[in-house]
Amino acid sequence: MTTPSYIIAGNWKMNKTPQESIDFISALQEKLILNHKTSKDSASFNTVEVLIISPFTSLYPVKSISSQVKIGAQNLFYEEKGAYTGEISPLMLKGIADYVLIGHSERRQIFKEDDISINKKIKTALKHEFNPILCVGETLEERESGNTFSKIENQLTADLDGLTVQEIQKLVIAYEPIWAIGTGKNATPDQAQEVHEFIGNFLIEKLNSKNFSDNSKTPLILYGGSVTPQNSFDLLSKKNIKGVLVGGSSLKIDDFFDIIMNCYKVAMD
Numbered sequence: 001m002t003t004p005s006y007i008i009a010g011n012w013k014m015n016k017t018p019q020e021s022i023d024f025i026s027a028l029q030e031k032l033i034l035n036h037k038t039s040k041d042s043a044s045f046n047t048v049e050v051l052i053i054s055p056f057t058s059l060y061p062v063k064s065i066s067s068q069v070k071i072g073a074q075n076l077f078y079e080e081k082g083a084y085t086g087e088i089s090p091l092m093l094k095g096i097a098d099y100v101l102i103g104h105s106e107r108r109q110i111f112k113e114d115d116i117s118i119n120k121k122i123k124t125a126l127k128h129e130f131n132p133i134l135c136v137g138e139t140l141e142e143r144e145s146g147n148t149f150s151k152i153e154n155q156l157t158a159d160l161d162g163l164t165v166q167e168i169q170k171l172v173i174a175y176e177p178i179w180a181i182g183t184g185k186n187a188t189p190d191q192a193q194e195v196h197e198f199i200g201n202f203l204i205e206k207l208n209s210k211n212f213s214d215n216s217k218t219p220l221i222l223y224g225g226s227v228t229p230q231n232s233f234d235l236l237s238k239k240n241i242k243g244v245l246v247g248g249s250s251l252k253i254d255d256f257f258d259i260i261m262n263c264y265k266v267a268m269d
């Protein structure tokens with residue numbers, strides 16, 4: 001697959017040992033292969049990329065068994081080597097991770113990552129040919145005070161600073177309202193669509209300001225925050241929602257598989 005139309009990404013966060021990761025991915029791939037053999041709808045399989053963003057310790061073992069899924073890391077450091085105890089270099093991920101998650105709200109809030117380091121991480125990820133997934137999103141307070149769009153615009157402006165058209169085109173953006181993460185309270189499809197449209201317009205404006213000539217490729221925008229098998233179809237049916245970033249529901253194989261199936265259904269239409 002060259003450019004997917006949708007991405008279904010499971011962000012495992014700090015969950016699963018290497019063996020649990022291998023067992024999960026083996027079982028998931030078996031279910032996917034069986035589904036592909038028995039379903040008539042083969043066209044949609046090629047447009048939906050399934051991605052597991054595993055802990056660092058699982059990346060190497062799962063990469064060697066992954067055939068139906070892509071593999072992502074949850075973070076990377078912007079230096080290549082040196083005295084940075086506890087950090088992971090892009091060189092250590094090379095050939096193992098296809099995608100790298102950057103600026104997840106848990107990294108921003110708990111580990112105090114700021115937009116300057118997130119911008120450096122994006123540039124490092126691009127330099128080493130990873131596909132960066134940049135996370136942005138507002139707090140409940142920001143939403144309730146009417147500052148959702150300004151928060152997202154500020155994050156995108158700082159995080160994408162200095163990137164070329166071609167670099168921006170390689171990104172994936174994940175809109176993750178912080179109030180929806182791990183709370184069981186997802187954004188409604190309309191609330192999510194409204195912000196996705198805003199992000200899409202922001203990106204097109206940014207690309208146009210840099211003499212964007214190839215209108216065919218703009219970043220996919222994923223929604224994340226309490227995605228479940230029950231709400232995923234309606235979210236994915238929205239025009240500007242091109243995939244989901246799934247935390248809790250990606251830890252249970254049946255739930256994650258059902259979300260992938262819902263995306264196939266949407267992709268078929």
Ligand code: PGA
Nearest residue numbers: 181182225226246247248
């Ligand atoms: P959640 O997490 O699905 O558990 O809300 C999403 C995320 O943090 O990426």
